[in-house]
Amino acid sequence: MKRRVELGLLYSRSGSYSLIGQACRTGALAAIAQINADPDNALTFLPVERDPAGNIDHYAPLCAEILRETTAQHVIGCVTSWSRKEVIPVLEKLGGTLWYTVPYEGFEASDHVVYTHACPNQHLLPLLDWAMPHHGKRAYLTGSNYIWGWEMNRLARDIVQTAGGQILGERYLPIGSTDVARMIEEIRACRPDFIVNSLIGPSSYEFMSAYRALGGQDTAFHPARCPVLSCNLTEAELPALGDRAEGLIAAGPYFCGQQSWPGGSFGSSHEAATFVAVRELARLLSAKPQAKGLSDLLAGAGGVIDPDTHHTRLPVLIARVEQGAFRVIQHRGEIAGDPYLSRNREPAAPHLRVVS
Amino acid sequence: MKRPLRIHNLGGAKAFILHRPHPTVQALTRQLTAIGLTVEQVWPSLDAAALGADFVFFDADMGHDEQFPWSPGASPMPMIALIGSEAPGRIEWSLEAGAHAQMLKPVGDNGAYATLLVARAAFDAQAALSDEIAGLRRRLGERQTVIRAVTLLAARGETEAEAYDRLRQMAMAWRITLEDAAARVVAAGKDTNVSRLG
Numbered sequence: 001m002k003r004r005v006e007l008g009l010l011y012s013r014s015g016s017y018s019l020i021g022q023a024c025r026t027g028a029l030a031a032i033a034q035i036n037a038d039p040d041n042a043l044t045f046l047p048v049e050r051d052p053a054g055n056i057d058h059y060a061p062l063c064a065e066i067l068r069e070t071t072a073q074h075v076i077g078c079v080t081s082w083s084r085k086e087v088i089p090v091l092e093k094l095g096g097t098l099w100y101t102v103p104y105e106g107f108e109a110s111d112h113v114v115y116t117h118a119c120p121n122q123h124l125l126p127l128l129d130w131a132m133p134h135h136g137k138r139a140y141l142t143g144s145n146y147i148w149g150w151e152m153n154r155l156a157r158d159i160v161q162t163a164g165g166q167i168l169g170e171r172y173l174p175i176g177s178t179d180v181a182r183m184i185e186e187i188r189a190c191r192p193d194f195i196v197n198s199l200i201g202p203s204s205y206e207f208m209s210a211y212r213a214l215g216g217q218d219t220a221f222h223p224a225r226c227p228v229l230s231c232n233l234t235e236a237e238l239p240a241l242g243d244r245a246e247g248l249i250a251a252g253p254y255f256c257g258q259q260s261w262p263g264g265s266f267g268s269s270h271e272a273a274t275f276v277a278v279r280e281l282a283r284l285l286s287a288k289p290q291a292k293g294l295s296d297l298l299a300g301a302g303g304v305i306d307p308d309t310h311h312t313r314l315p316v317l318i319a320r321v322e323q324g325a326f327r328v329i330q331h332r333g334e335i336a337g338d339p340y341l342s343r344n345r346e347p348a349a350p351h352l353r354v355v356s
Numbered sequence: 357m358k359r360p361l362r363i364h365n366l367g368g369a370k371a372f373i374l375h376r377p378h379p380t381v382q383a384l385t386r387q388l389t390a391i392g393l394t395v396e397q398v399w400p401s402l403d404a405a406a407l408g409a410d411f412v413f414f415d416a417d418m419g420h421d422e423q424f425p426w427s428p429g430a431s432p433m434p435m436i437a438l439i440g441s442e443a444p445g446r447i448e449w450s451l452e453a454g455a456h457a458q459m460l461k462p463v464g465d466n467g468a469y470a471t472l473l474v475a476r477a478a479f480d481a482q483a484a485l486s487d488e489i490a491g492l493r494r495r496l497g498e499r500q501t502v503i504r505a506v507t508l509l510a511a512r513g514e515t516e517a518e519a520y521d522r523l524r525q526m527a528m529a530w531r532i533t534l535e536d537a538a539a540r541v542v543a544a545g546k547d548t549n550v551s552r553l554g
Binding site: 088092107108109110111112295308309310338339340341342343 | 366383392393469
């Protein structure tokens with residue numbers, strides 16, 4: 001008889017980030033189906049779903065509902081730092097764990113959260129490290145007006161300036177705003193070598209449209225000359241972007257078609273990282289069925305999650321959108337998550353493999 | 357004043373927690389370890405080894421001056437008070453002990469990173485101000501020397517303004533402060549002829 005374990009799923013199936021939430025949910029359900037169908041697995045997962053419908057104020061109460069009204073102690077969910085920070089007090093109070101499976105800006109290591117997607121030493125740092133030698137050191141920074149945009153651009157500024165480069169401009173839009181004209185005018189005037197795009201949702205889509213139009217008028221803004229870089233854009237949003245994404249360069253742990261990690265075929269890294277989270281949770285719960293809390297569960301368990309930081313060792317790939325799909329242009333090996341950028345940088349060189 | 361925070365500087369830093377064994381110490385140790393610090397818990401007092409620490413967290417509730425191997429307010433690193441009882445006497449003592457930041461007990465899931473940055477910034481600002489004040493005090497104390505040097509130089513027939521200007525040019529040529537140049541002029545004037553300097 002397999003042990004039945006209730007597992008919370010907290011993803012918005014509507015609202016402005018629903019594409020990402022749905023990709024994560026797909027990955028979670030795929031892992032649950034695989035685990036449940038495996039006769040050798042000691043447990044089956046019973047998903048308990050709540051849908052905050054993109055409303056930030058629904059996350060904490062719905063997370064509390066999962067932890068109070070069911071036997072679930074682990075919740076897979078949230079796709080923004082804002083919603084994650086909303087549910088952490090609930091997790092602390094009720095002793096739950098959140099598995100957060102999308103890229104974020106780092107500088108957090110909650111005792112109640114496991115982070116299975118990339119943080120800056122796994123996305124922004126390698127991406128800039130790739131971009132500066134290839135395109136130059138004059139950057140323009142854009143972002144949505146909240147913590148992701150602010151922190152990403154603060155780091156980018158620090159890294160580019162430390163490398164002897166220049167920040168030619170930095171501009172933010174309120175979440176949801178499509179008023180990109182001023183950014184485009186500034187970019188036209190200052191002619192950077194590359195652009196870091198930390199906009200999200202419709203702001204990002206509109207920016208990509210306008211920038212593609214600019215590239216059509218002046219080849220200095222063609223992606224081959226001055227590409228847009230992103231740390232959170234995946235295949236999940238490519239259908240929404242269409243042609244506008246051509247030439248965009250992104251960093252991530254997985255792109256469609258990669259076989260090595262996590263093994264299998266996924267629609268995007270959101271899906272893959274959520275799949276990994278559920279698989280790893282199943283492995284940990286099987287190895288230590290009596291574990292009391294997350295620390296106990298992770299202690300001495302081995303695997304990809306660091307028990308000190310709760311961050312994950314991940315492949316780091318740089319990829320370019322070509323004809324509607326990401327093509328990997330550089331493999332940078334596997335790198336452990338370093339949320340506070342305080343651990344020794346691992347030497348990237350021995351793992352470097354350029355794919356041309 | 358804009359002071360951009362430097363990143364990459366907490367890895368491998370060493371923190372001492374001066375507190376009796378307690379869940380607060382565990383929670384704080386977990387946070388500091390996640391950030392990348394190494395942590396040592398000590399009680400009831402810090403010994404000389406603590407002089408090598410990058411940060412010291414101390415219990416404000418049961419603390420007293422004799423626990424530290426330095427005089428109150430003269431720690432060579434940022435100090436963070438762990439405050440349980442918000443009694444005015446304890447706050448006053450922790451300030452006199454030299455707290456650069458504080459955390460309220462019980463310590464839970466977060467707060468350590470912000471506290472480290474605030475404590476480090478406050479410590480650096482205090483150290484920079486202390487240096488500046490010491491420099492200004494020293495220069496104030498050298499006013500007498502400057503007057504004597506100007507008088508010596510003026511004795512060669514220059515006006516006071518010309519003599520002062522010449523002293524300033526000497527300091528620039530020697531790449532030292534006006535006060536140090538004045539000290540040289542006075543010292544030279546004691547045994548030989550001042551003109552040797554010019």
